Amino acid sequence: MQDPKDHLAETLKQVRKDKKLSLDKAAELTGVSKAMLGQIERGESSPTVSTLWKIATGFDVSLSSFIEPSSKGLRQTTVRTSQDIRQHPAGEGLIIAALFPYDSALGFEYLELIFEPGYDRASSPHAPGVIEIITVIEGALEILSDDLWHDLEEGQTIRFPGDKPHAYRNLTDQPAKVLTVIHYPNGR
Ligand code: MN
Numbered sequence: 379m380q381d382p383k384d385h386l387a388e389t390l391k392q393v394r395k396d397k398k399l400s401l402d403k404a405a406e407l408t409g410v411s412k413a414m415l416g417q418i419e420r421g422e423s424s425p426t427v428s429t430l431w432k433i434a435t436g437f438d439v440s441l442s443s444f445i446e447p448s449s450k451g452l453r454q455t456t457v458r459t460s461q462d463i464r465q466h467p468a469g470e471g472l473i474i475a476a477l478f479p480y481d482s483a484l485g486f487e488y489l490e491l492i493f494e495p496g497y498d499r500a501s502s503p504h505a506p507g508v509i510e511i512i513t514v515i516e517g518a519l520e521i522l523s524d525d526l527w528h529d530l531e532e533g534q535t536i537r538f539p540g541d542k543p544h545a546y547r548n549l550t551d552q553p554a555k556v557l558t559v560i561h562y563p564n565g566r
């Protein structure tokens with residue numbers, strides 16, 4: 379597998395070019411500083427997950443497109459082992475395995491996320507119509523949606539609008555492992 383930092387740098391440059399955005403405009407859209415965006419594009423910085431998410435949301439692309447090449451066009455049966463592809467972006471208490479990265483033909487990405495104890499963060503709202511589905515497979519996680527914290531235990535699944543304010547927190551002393559589908563209705 380390619381160095382994740384290189385894939386990120388190339389993808390960010392490509393997306394910015396495709397959208398014909400200056401660094402100034404990109405900084406404005408994402409809320410990430412021009413200096414930081416430049417460092418990421420030069421492969422000099424490994425951003426946190428929340429920075430990645432801000433960039434993805436600001437550019438209106440999926441998170442996993444920055445983590446791994448798209449699985450678009452994948453026709454054959456494929457097995458992926460999460461422990462081989464887990465990444466731990468800069469110290470933020472979240473481990474990501476892009477089980478099946480975003481596929482624009484299908485409009486979704488399928489991820490395994492591990493929220494470490496103490497994780498507590500708001501997600502910036504995604505593009506209009508984005509839906510998140512999360513199933514807890516180990517531990518317990520709380521999700522804020524529609525102004526309510528929903529306590530989720532192992533085996534429970536939540537579906538909520540990703541285009542409204544939402545947040546995730548793990549107040550337990552055990553990691554919370556979830557599987558999630560993020561659906562982008564208009565193909566990103
Ligand atoms: Mn989200």
